[in-house]
Amino acid sequence: MLDAPTSLLDAYPGASVQAIRTSPGCKAALEIARVGYARPGFGTARSAGHGDGFLLSVSLTGAQRVLYTPDLPCSTPLAPDEITIRRAGDPYRAELSSPFDFLYFRVAPESLYRLSDDLGVPNVQTLSCEPGTSDPVLARLGNALLPALADPAHADPLFVDQMALAAQVHMIQAYGAAIGPQADLAPARGGLAAWQEKLARDMLTADLHADVSISDVAQGCGLSRSYFIKAFRQTMGTTPHRWLLECRVEQAKLMLLQSDAPVSDVARDCGFSDQAHLTRVFASVVGAPPAAWRRQNRS
CATH class of the missing domain: 2.60.120.10 (Jelly Rolls)
Structure with a gap:
C-alpha cells in the first residue's frame, strides 16, 4: 500500500x-x-x-x-x-x-x-x-x-x-513502442494471443483458493466475457472454468502424494467447496477417487 x-x-x-x-x-x-x-x-x-x-x-x-x-x-x-x-x-x-x-x-x-x-x-x-x-x-x-x-x-x-x-x-x-511486429501480440483467428493466454493463466492460477471472476480475466485481456470463453476454449481445448478445476486437481494430486492430510483438508486447500466436490471432479479428470488414487500411487 x-x-x-x-x-x-x-x-x-x-x-x-x-x-x-x-x-x-x-x-x-x-x-x-x-x-x-x-x-x-x-x-x-x-x-x-x-x-x-x-x-x-x-x-x-x-x-x-x-x-x-x-x-x-x-x-x-x-x-x-x-x-x-x-x-x-x-x-x-x-x-x-x-x-x-x-x-x-x-x-x-x-x-x-x-x-x-x-x-x-x-x-x-x-x-x-x-x-x-x-x-x-x-x-x-x-x-x-x-x-x-x-x-x-x-x-x-x-x-x-x-x-x-x-x-x-x-x-x-x-x-x-518498439514491441516488434504487431502480429506478435495479435490473437490467432478466434483464439487468444500469446500475451492474453499468459495473462489468463496467471490470473486464473494466482490463488487456487479464490473464486476467480471470469469476467475480470476477460476484461484484463480486453475481451468480452463470451468472446474470451470461446477464444480460451479454442486455444486451450477447454473452458476457463474446467481448466481451473484441472489445475486444482493437479495441486490436489501433489498434496495427496506428499502429505497424509485427510481428503477433506486437501479439498479445502485446493479451492474445492467440499470433499464431495473434489471427489467428483478428481474422478472425472483422473479416473479414480482421490483416496483410491492415493493408495495406488503411494504403494
Whole structure:
C-alpha cells in the first residue's frame, strides 16, 4: 500500500488523492492513484516533473482543461475514459475549471522491460498515444480498483496485483513502442494471443483458493466475457472454468502424494467447496477417487 504521492499532492493542492501500489513480488510494478475535485474552479495543476517512467491518466468523468504545451495555452477538454500519457519527469501545467476525477498509473521502465521479456516481445522503450484517445479497457480496470483505493488497509493485494498486471499488459499491447511486429501480440483467428493466454493463466492460477471472476480475466485481456470463453476454449481445448478445476486437481494430486492430510483438508486447500466436490471432479479428470488414487500411487 502507499501514502498519497507527494508529487500528486503538490501538483493538485487541495484535491483528494488516494493511492495504492502493487506488492513487491508483482511483475507489474505500478503505483496507482486517484485524484479528484468535486467542485468547479479548481485552478492550476502544476508539476515540475518527478522521477522516471511514465504517467498514464484516465479521466473517469468529463473535465474542462486548458493545457500548457509547453507554455502556450490550448483548450483540451477530456471525455470520460480518455487517457493521456506523459513522462513522469516532464513538466506539466493545466487549468481545470470543472470538477474532475483522474486515475493515474505510474509505470517504472524496468517493469515494462521485465514484463515485455516475460511476454516474449522486444523490450518496450516508451509509451505514447494520440490526443483524444479513449480507452474503455483501462478505464474498466481502473474502476475495478476504486474500492481498493478507497480503503487500502483492507484491499486484497492479490486482486490489486492481478488488475495491475492486466493493466500493464494492455498498456504494452496498446501503447508500447518498439514491441516488434504487431502480429506478435495479435490473437490467432478466434483464439487468444500469446500475451492474453499468459495473462489468463496467471490470473486464473494466482490463488487456487479464490473464486476467480471470469469476467475480470476477460476484461484484463480486453475481451468480452463470451468472446474470451470461446477464444480460451479454442486455444486451450477447454473452458476457463474446467481448466481451473484441472489445475486444482493437479495441486490436489501433489498434496495427496506428499502429505497424509485427510481428503477433506486437501479439498479445502485446493479451492474445492467440499470433499464431495473434489471427489467428483478428481474422478472425472483422473479416473479414480482421490483416496483410491492415493493408495495406488503411494504403494
